[in-house]
């Protein structure tokens with residue numbers, strides 16, 4: 001039997017690693033001290049549950065049931081400012097399901113917490129490497145915004161590494177997560193069964209202008225890198241309008257200006273350009289527009305533009321059999337209060353779908369807030385999600401995942 005009290009206690013305990021003090025937020029980026037401490041604590045909980053702990057070179061943490069099993073989990077790293085449930089919910093729910101199945105003779109369930117899902121270095125980096133989408137050498141060469149290479153960051157977990165984990169032992173993967181958007185909360189529903197996950201593209205763009213004096217340089221003689229970003233953004237919003245749908249999104253979320261001083265015309269701007277859509281062709285069309293607009297803007301403003309490496313994941317559909325198991329369980333636990341829905345957030349399930357059948361379950365995010373300290377979900381909804389997982393695993397998914 002699942003124990004909601006134990007599940008909630010563990011979820012709150014995980015939040016203590018990197019607790020921000022603001023709301024229920026956490027600061028637990030991949031390979032930071034709180035992240036590694038949380039993984040050590042999780043490894044102990046896995047051992048207590050009778051699972052065999054394995055950690056691969058990336059720092060993906062597995063708790064393995066003996067023999068073939070269903071894999072469940074998510075990630076325990078956070079955004080630089082993150083909520084307490086993003087990723088953590090899926091890991092702790094998986095732990096509770098694995099533990100209760102082991103206690104009561106249920107189907108064998110293994111648990112995973114993938115590393116760097118939040119992309120301090122890449123995009124869902126740990127599961128990207130585990131699935132073969134990205135090589136270890138390719139990942140090692142990635143750097144965070146401070147210039148630290150992943151190769152040196154992952155040394156923080158070197159003493160925990162046991163070796164590679166063979167995906168062939170898993171019949172399928174189920175990831176529970178908070179929705180991170182407004183749909184379920186606005187509709188007063190408890191459960192979302194995911195149909196598909198959007199695709200993403202992410203790259204750095206740099207404008208190089210001319211650093212100069214902010215008092216003496218006439219406006220018409222400036223090659224101001226920030227003005228170039230500003231003009232680029234305005235033009236881009238206009239130009240994308242003809243190709244996007246309501247599900248298409250694009251974001252400039254990180255920018256550095258050099259030298260970042262009030263009295264200096266900035267000579268360089270480096271910023272992140274990320275876009276997401278449910279269709280691969282539209283992602284490509286958006287890329288063309290982004291590159292064209294950046295080049296036109298640079299030419300018009302007398303600055304140079306350069307594009308960094310483009311990272312990405314394709315849109316993926318969930319496995320029909322596993323999805324049906326979740327749908328059946330949702331109708332049992334939350335009759336009339338669940339829906340089928342797409343995911344606009346990225347998840348490790350995208351990468352894992354290269355290896356095995358995958359499915360995902362959502363619970364509501366209050367006010368649709370996530371990637372923010374005040375992200376939260378009602379306790380009754382957290383527990384309803386756990387019950388749906390439990391029902392699905394015991395009645396269908398754990399017995400016949402293919």
Ligand code: HGY
Pocket residue numbers: 117118119124344345346347
């Ligand atoms: O950005 C995402 O969608 C995910 O939370 N990493």
Ligand code: MN
Pocket residue numbers: 075086087117177347
């Ligand atoms: Mn997440």
Ligand code: MN
Pocket residue numbers: 079086118371
């Ligand atoms: Mn996230």
